[in-house]
Amino acid sequence: MGKDVFEIVVNCVKMLLIFLVMVQLVPILVWLERRVSAFMQNRFGPNRVGPLGLIQLLADAVKFLFKEPFFPEKGMAVMYYGAPIMALIPGALALAAIPLGAPFHLEQFTWLGREWGPYDFIMQGYDFGVGIVIVLGVSSLGAYSLLMAGWGSSNKYSLLGALRASAQMVSYELALGLSLVGILMVFNTFSFYDIIAQQTGMPLTFNFFGKVHSIAWLPNWGIFFNPLGALIFFCASFAETNRLPFDLPEAEGELVAGFHTEYGGFALLMFYIGEYGHMMVASALMATFYFGGYTIPYVANESVANWVSSGGLATHPNWAAFLTSLIFFLVFLLKVFLFLLIYIWVRWTLPRFRYDQLMDLGWKTMLPWALFNTVLTAVWLAFSHRPV
Amino acid sequence: MSALLAFLIFVGILAGFGAFLIILSSSLGPRPKPNPAKNMPYESGVAGTETAESRVSVKFYLTAILFIIFDIEIIFMYPWALSFMDFVKSGQGMYILGAMGIFIFLFVVGLIWEVKSKALDWNR
Amino acid sequence: MLSSADFLFYFLGLVSLVFGLGVVLFRNPIYSALCLVITMISVAGIFGTLDAWFIAGVQLIVYAGAVTVLFVMVLMLFDLKHEMKTFSKGVIGNGVKLAASGVLLGMLGTYIWATYATEPTFKPLPAAATSSIKATKDLATSLFTTYIFSFEVIGILLLVIAVGAVTLSRITGGTHHAD
Amino acid sequence: MPINPEAWKVGLDHYLYLSSLLFIFGMLGVLMRRNVIVILMCIELMLNAVNISFIAFSRYAESTNGQVMVFFVMTIAAAEAAVGLALAVTVFKKFKEVNIRFFEHLKG
Structure with a gap:
């Protein structure tokens, strides 16, 4: 975790901050969802409690806390109470593995009468070299919270809902995994930092069958190298998070609320935190792979650093370094919010799939198209980067 | 190594936070007043006839089996994606394309057979 | 420490x-x-x-x-x-099984104790590869150069299982009914 | 003979002890349990123990052959689990009971 006390403390604080980012973003997202859906349906949405209804979510959370604790008759305690905890874990673990901002370097500085050596911090929970494989592995654990909830509440229909939801989540994981193979081939690396480094600054340049073309007015983002993969990844991530138009397991008549029918109080809220966590992970991956991560499209990272230090904002170079990575963090947050907005927007526009249509779409259209995209990228790369 | 330590500490924080929330929410509310009608699993008003473990359509496990098989084929594509450009740049582009072509051909044959054998059809 | x-x-x-x-x-x-x-x-x-x-x-x-x-x-x-009894019954059968694993555990225990009573040949962890990306790339290149044949055989194996698992789940054969 | 105080520093043989212990637990499970599914799970446990020793040897011998071998062991393990469970389901459909004793009736 670090060489000396300062680094360990900062790493632990960073860990807590990332966890708080996820837990605090959920109320904002729920508020945003209710406001945006209200706006779309030409009504107001929560605006009574606090300015613009922002405190509404705090009121809901407190109300949820004081509900009567309910335990189904023949339910299994370990599974019933374990499911909400298991719902929290995969989303947060995956989010902490994705870089939220540029790493920054602190020179030697004196503080509290002691000399603190130079440090290198990354705006990220923990950095495994092969980031994407760990993120996919951890987010594939999400199916267990559904199965445990369905089985623990010993209700026949919630078990059916849980099986349907996990079968859907499992089969769309295939398309999710396969759609990333194309973009990984283009970037030729697994680590997030190399991927983002290859997408910074210069306008779009690509090698098409030997000749290098460059389009000045397009940024060098991943989506232009692999548009089909981006589309499949984004649609499959809808199904991963059980959001509309793929939320059939929670919507059918007799399934009522699917796997979390028997839950009330804060456990229900924890399932929502899990769902929004998966949504944030999918939007963060979308932004990192296809839209240049935390970098500003045409501006190289160094020019942002120079702008901050020259702008007189920060006197000490350490503060300048910290401020530049803060700017990158805000840019990344803006991109993630754009995708979250699209999630909410799609929820209130598209009708819901029937279950066999939903499974057919997953197995018979998304998977073949993702495979086609992989083969297409392979052939294009093989013929254009040939050593002539 | 320190990344793994951070990972485990984070799992500890999450599990602790979740358990704290569960304990808090079950201790704060009014004392649970068990009453038979409320404790029955919610079947939208209809009295449940059998317990949860009764017969449920066995179609789901077939999806899980096929998921495992195709997931492994995708896992084999990750190292291919990583070393693809190195092979192409060192002049072995056709070799790697051929090797993976056979693998993807088998993948497609398996997928087509699954579709044709109606293993994945949900008649509901 | x-x-x-x-x-x-x-x-x-x-x-x-x-x-x-x-x-x-x-x-x-x-x-x-x-x-x-x-x-x-x-x-x-x-x-x-x-x-x-x-x-x-x-x-x-x-x-x-x-x-x-x-x-x-x-x-x-x-x-x-109505789950059947979880552990196999039969005194002799269980006795033999437990004895076998007991022997194995015993051998492992004495081996640990014997090596560590004398001087353990502690081999320090060799330096990790430069970066995990490079290590994964070596893994990938060796998978496609030296192990290319078994890679294709794995592809065939997966096809056989895809077909086999589905047909297996459809047979309704079986000669006797439950005794 | 006193145990050497330096013994707790983790070396290659610590990984081998861990993997052999896990293997023995898996073997015990396969021998003792009667439910087919739990037997398949214990086989997965034994295969994981083998994977740990593969990776430990590949790490200390600084070669990637061990890791490629783990790749293939994982494929075989998943294939074995898939086919084994398909068999178990057919037995369950026929005899409403999942017990290793019924497997010899499965012909045709």
Whole structure:
């Protein structure tokens, strides 16, 4: 975790901050969802409690806390109470593995009468070299919270809902995994930092069958190298998070609320935190792979650093370094919010799939198209980067 | 190594936070007043006839089996994606394309057979 | 003092052994399936302590995220009320089995004790490869150069299983009814 | 003979002890349990123990052959689990009971 006390403390604080980012973003997202859906349906949405209804979510959370604790008759305690905890874990673990901002370097500085050596911090929970494989592995654990909830509440229909939801989540994981193979081939690396480094600054340049073309007015983002993969990844991530138009397991008549029918109080809220966590992970991956991560499209990272230090904002170079990575963090947050907005927007526009249509779409259209995209990228790369 | 330590500490924080929330929410509310009608699993008003473990359509496990098989084929594509450009740049582009072509051909044959054998059809 | 790498190994090893034993000892198969999930995750962690990050990720995706989900799903589909007795009966049979594993454990125990009573040949961990990306690239290139043949055989094997598992689940044969 | 105080420093043989212990637990499970699914789970446990020793040897011998071998062991293990469970389901459908004793009736 670090060489000396300062680094360990900062790493632990960073860990807590990332966890708080996820837990605090959920109320904002729920508020945003209710406001945006209200706006779309030409009504107001929560605006009574606090300015613009922002405190509404705090009121809901407190109300949820004081509900009567309910335990189904023949339910299994370990599974019933374990499911909400298991719902929290995969989303947060995956989010902490994705870089939220540029790493920054602190020179030697004196503080509290002691000399603190130079440090290198990354705006990220923990950095495994092969980031994407760990993120996919951890987010594939999400199916267990559904199965445990369905089985623990010993209700026949919630078990059916849980099986349907996990079968859907499992089969769309295939398309999710396969759609990333194309973009990984283009970037030729697994680590997030190399991927983002290859997408910074210069306008779009690509090698098409030997000749290098460059389009000045397009940024060098991943989506232009692999548009089909981006589309499949984004649609499959809808199904991963059980959001509309793929939320059939929670919507059918007799399934009522699917796997979390028997839950009330804060456990229900924890399932929502899990769902929004998966949504944030999918939007963060979308932004990192296809839209240049935390970098500003045409501006190289160094020019942002120079702008901050020259702008007189920060006197000490350490503060300048910290401020530049803060700017990158805000840019990344803006991109993630754009995708979250699209999630909410799609929820209130598209009708819901029937279950066999939903499974057919997953197995018979998304998977073949993702495979086609992989083969297409392979052939294009093989013929254009040939050593002539 | 320190990344793994951070990972485990984070799992500890999450599990602790979740358990704290569960304990808090079950201790704060009014004392649970068990009453038979409320404790029955919610079947939208209809009295449940059998317990949860009764017969449920066995179609789901077939999806899980096929998921495992195709997931492994995708896992084999990750190292291919990583070393693809190195092979192409060192002049072995056709070799790697051929090797993976056979693998993807088998993948497609398996997928087509699954579709044709109606293993994945949900008649509901 | 215990360095962080050693602590990680002992912690993950303990978790995987305890929950590995849980898989065997739990009467209700659903709880043993959940213990299997935790064992798989801790084994992925042990791969992490050995700097094999790509294999740890693949272990999480394949084992923890696919195979054990199939186990839990199939267990949920079965009617578990009248579960037969979980452990095999028969005094002689059990006696032989327990004796065999007792002998194995004994051999392992004496071996550990014998080596560590004298001077252990402690081989320090060699320096990790430059970066985990480079290590994964070496793995990938060796997979496609020296092991290309077995890679294709694995492709054929997966096709055979895809066909086999589906036809297996459709046979309605069987000669006798339940005795 | 006192145990050497330096023994707790983790070396290659610590990984081998862990993997052999896990293997013995898996073997015990396969021998003792009667439910087919739990037997398949214990086989997965034994295969994981083998994977740990593969990776430990590949790490200390600084070669990637061990990791490629783990790749193939994982494929075989997943294939074995898939086919084994398909068999178990057919037995369950036929005899409403999942017990290793019924497997010899499965012909045709």
